[in-house]
Amino acid sequence: MPPPKNLRELRGLQGRLAYIRRFISNLSGRCQPFSRLMRKDVPFVWDQACQNALESIKQYLLNPPVLMAPIKGKPLILYIAALERSLGALLAQHNDDGKENALYYLSRTLVGAEQNYTPIEKVCLALVFAVQKLRHYILSHRVILISKADPLRYLMSKPVLSGRIAKWSLLLSEFEIKFVPQKAIKGQALADFLAAHPTPDNMELPADLPDEEVFTIEALTWQLYFDGAARRNGAGAGLVFITPSGGLIPYSFSLLALCSNNVAEYEALIIGLEIALEMHIDCLQAYGDSQLAVRQLNGQYAVRNATLVPFHERAKHLMSQFQDIHVSHIPRSKNDKADALANLAASLTLPSERDIQVTVGERYLLSPAIERIEEVVDSNVITSSECEEEPDDLDWRHPIIEYLLLGKLPNDSRKKAEVRRRATRFLYLNDTLYKRSFDGMLLRCLSKQDATKALRDTHADTCGAHQAGPKLSNQLKRLGYYWPTMVRDSIKFATTCKDCQLHGDFIHQPPQQLHPTTLSWPFEAWGLDVIGMIKPKSSRQHQYILAATDYFSKWAEAIPLKEVxxxxxTNFIRNHIIYRYGVPSKIISDNALYFKCKSMTKLCEKYKFQHSFSASYNPSSNGQAEAFNKVLCNILKKMVSGNKRDWHERLPEALWAYRTTIRNSTGCTPYNLVFGSEAVLPLEVQLPSLRVALQLTNPDENANVRLAELEALDEKRLAAQQRLEIYQAQVAGAFNRKVKFRSFSIGDLVLTVRRPFVITRKMHGKFEPKWEGPYVITKVFSKGAYELSNSEGKCIYPCVNGKFVKKFYA
Known part of the structure; x- marks a missing residue:
């Protein structure tokens, strides 16, 4: 096999290799040197790296592996590997003799942003890639996953799921996959797979080693909010650390030297970074409201002020000592705690080497005597304390029980006062803690585990009525149970109940404001729609009406059709719109197949006009066409009351009546806005009106009047445009008063209204759910529309209006 001499021969070689890629382990990694030659505007130079890659493939093909067919009933073994620029997977299975045989090889190159993934995310991507390609194997077998890291644990233990991670989690949830760490190389299939995916010598080992509990490293990210303040008589720095568990650690420092606001911002960040390093924090997310300092640290702005250079260098040096650190800009309104601490320190100008601690406490007015606790505090020292979250394994009942039985109190003075105050409402009887309610009833105090069971049984068990959160907490109190966070836990439990969400009421408030279509000239945009199927059919078997309405003048065209x-x-658009009124700039229609077709696309390309589609099952997106349909049907059904099968013959009369009637939105008839004068009606000929009589008696004067009307046509259209905009503003104002804003982002889990209800406005059964899902939002359109995909990433609904979507609480 000679080496390729040009790009065409290289493409041919890769095409032949792709045909047998399932038999070649890590084909993407072996072909990596070829990728450089495939890029645009790169000269074709076959170097030694390309030749070595070709020789490696030729040597591999001399001893091809034998792939076996899977054995039904036995588990599959899936090996995955992720290198710096490629992914690989091997599907294997033990045969009847216990020997491991290869079933399928997979590999691909990392492209674009995938190369910037963390090592554990690349392993997750390798698993998702393998599951998508081998779905037909994995669905019918139990799978044992073997890799250097456990991607399942990483995906399932992340506290906050991004759009990509959420999609991966949904995709993997339908398969039976179990992770088993590989402690030694056993089996020829695994040995060959590892040999095809070597780890480079200069590649830094990730933290995801086997048998190491390090996959919760992202949950250990601390947050730092910093702010600086400068005054005439002093400067201060405010810091607020937020622990991974949500605890708050505030700091406030008075700066010794007077400085500018920008210097104070830098000094606040530097002090925060030094404290973080002293606390051995490795991962830090810092937030500040100084746009200058944040963008200079991120490299977006250059440091031109000589005063800021040493502070910038010191901050960059400290940032380099963290494993993972990001500095982001936030509005001042979201940095209020750090801002308050900075202003406090700037206002309290202190002597050097003297610390003052500030107390942030609670006071109760008219508190009972039993709750008054005297504390001796030094007049020069004020202690500052922050309420920390208790560990999950600490029962909230223990301090109260110890005080009631043994008189034992916590060492912390604040907690000591809290236990004394709360203990007066509790009673310890028969090894059980009870709380006295205000009506005298004794409520049994539950632990966290018992509370979860009580919530589940009361809400959704045999006698559970799936009540809302407040009613659920009241029901638990009536049953005689209590714990401190009962109301909050009840609301959260009821909110996350899947059955309650699927059968929840429809949301009638619109999620977005009204977006009217405003145009400035006739025949600039048309709304296209089909009325039907109409029953009964006409005498000539017509059962549809294809109608088009001009958005500005409200002029309408319509024809009857036997089928659409x-x-x-396309013939209707060409003959009744383009050939009569010119080429429009836009045509709006729904998503029916006869509108989304090749002939329609060719017509748009030929005449250079835009074809827009309204959101699925949302007629208001093409409101002008729907409004005309309603008016036309009202006119027709009154005209054909005697014989309903001749509606196709009365259709021109209905159009004539519509065109010569004043529309409220413009204050004119469509005929007047198009031709500049009112149409002569048959009645005016039979019983001559004044203008008809003038036409007959004085033709010259009639011609002059006609010319004057044509001269005033532009002014009339401008007046109609102003009236139309005022009318649309009034309608939008009335609509927007009902709006309850709801918006979603890419990656959010949502439910959508089931399609039968959207189409027919009726449920197919009394017990059918009103919502379906959950789905993942994969694209956000303007004006409140979304694209929804399932767990496999397949697009289910290309464009759904936001009023048919609500958030899913997992």
């Missing part, structure tokens, strides 16, 4: 085909639509 793509050719009928």
């Amino acid at each position: 085909r793509a050719d009928d639509v």
Whole structure:
């Protein structure tokens, strides 16, 4: 096999290799040197690296592996590997003799942003890639996953799921996959797989080693909010650390030297970084409201002020000592705690080497005598304390029980006062703690585990009525139970109940404001729609009406059809719109197949106009066409009351009546806005009106009047445009008063209204759920529309209006 001499031969080689790629382990990694030659505007130079890659593939093909068919009933073994620029997977299985045989090889190159993933995210991507490609194998077998790291634990233990991670978690949830760490190389299939995916010598080992509990490293990220303040008589720095468990650690420092606000911001950050390093914090997310300092540290702005250079260098030096650190800008309104601490320190100008601690406490007005606790505090020292979250394994009942039985109190003075105050409402009887309610009833105090069971049984068990959160907490109190966070836990439990969400009431408030379509000239935009199927059919078997409405003048065209085909639509646009009124700039229609067809696309390309589609199952997106449909049907059904099968013959009369009637939105008839004068009606000929009589008696004067009307046509259209904008503003104002804003982001889990209800406005059964899902939002459109995909990443609903979507609480 000679080496390729040009790009065409290289493409041919890769095409032949792709045909047998399932038999070659890590084909993407072996072909990595070829990728450089495939790029645009790169000269074709076959170097030694390319030749070595070709020789490696040729040597591999001399001893091809034997792939076996899977054995039904036996588990599959999935090996995955992720290198710096490629992914690989091997599907294997033990045969009847206990020997491990290869079933399928997979590999691909990392492209674009995938190369910037962390090592553990690349392993997760390798698993998702393998599951998608080998779905037909994995669905019918139990799978044992073997890799250097456990991607399942990483995906399932993340506290906050991003869009990509959420999609991966949903995708893997339907398979039976068990992770088993590989402690030694056993089996020829694994040995060959590892030999094909070597770890480079210069590649830094990630923290995801086997048998190491390090996959919760992202949960150990601390947050730092910093702010600086400068005054005439002093400067201060405020810091607020937020622990991974949500605890708050505030600091406030008075700066010794007077400085500017920018210097104070830098000094606040530097002090925060030094404290973080002293606390051995490795991962830190810092937030500040100084746009200058944050963008200089991120490299977006250059440091031109000589005063800031040493502070910038010191901050960059400290940042380099963290494993993972990010500095982000936030508005001042979201940095209020650090801002308050900085202003406090700047206002309290202190002597050097003297610390003052500030107390942030609670006071109760008219508190009972039993709750008054005297504390001796030094007049020069004020202690500052922050309420920390108790560990999950600490029962909230223990301090109260110890005080009631043994008189034992915590060492902390604040907690001591809290236990004394609360203990007056509790009673310890028969090894059980009870709380006295205000009506005299004794409520049994539950631990966290018992509370979870009580919530589940009361809400959704045999006698559970799936009540809302407040009612659920009241029900638990009536049953005689209590714990401090009962109301909050009840609301959270009821909110996350999947059955309650699927059968929840429809949301009638619109999620977004009204977005009216405003145009400035006739025939600039048309709304296209089909009315039907109409029953009964006409005498000539027509059962549809294809209608088009001009958005500015409200002029309408319509034809009857026996059936709606793509050719009928394009011929209607060509003959009744373009050839009569010119080429429009935009045509709006729904998503029907006869509108989304090749002939329609060719017509748009030929005449250079835009074809927009309204959101699925949302007629208001093409409101002008729907409004005309309603008016036309009202006119027709009154005209054909005697014979309902001749509606196709009365359709031109209905159009004539519509065109010569004043529309409220413009204050004119469509005929007047198009031709500049009012149409002569048949009645005016039979019983001559004044203008008809003038036309007959004085033709010259009639011609002059006609010319004057044409001269005033532009002014009339401008007046109609102003009236139309005022009318649309009034309608939008009335609509927007009902709006309850709801918006979603990419990656959010949502439910959507089931399609039968959207189409027919009726449920197919009394016990059918009103919502379906959950789905993942994969794209956000303007004006409140979304694209929804399932767990496999397949697009289910390309464009759904936000009023049919609500958030899913997992």
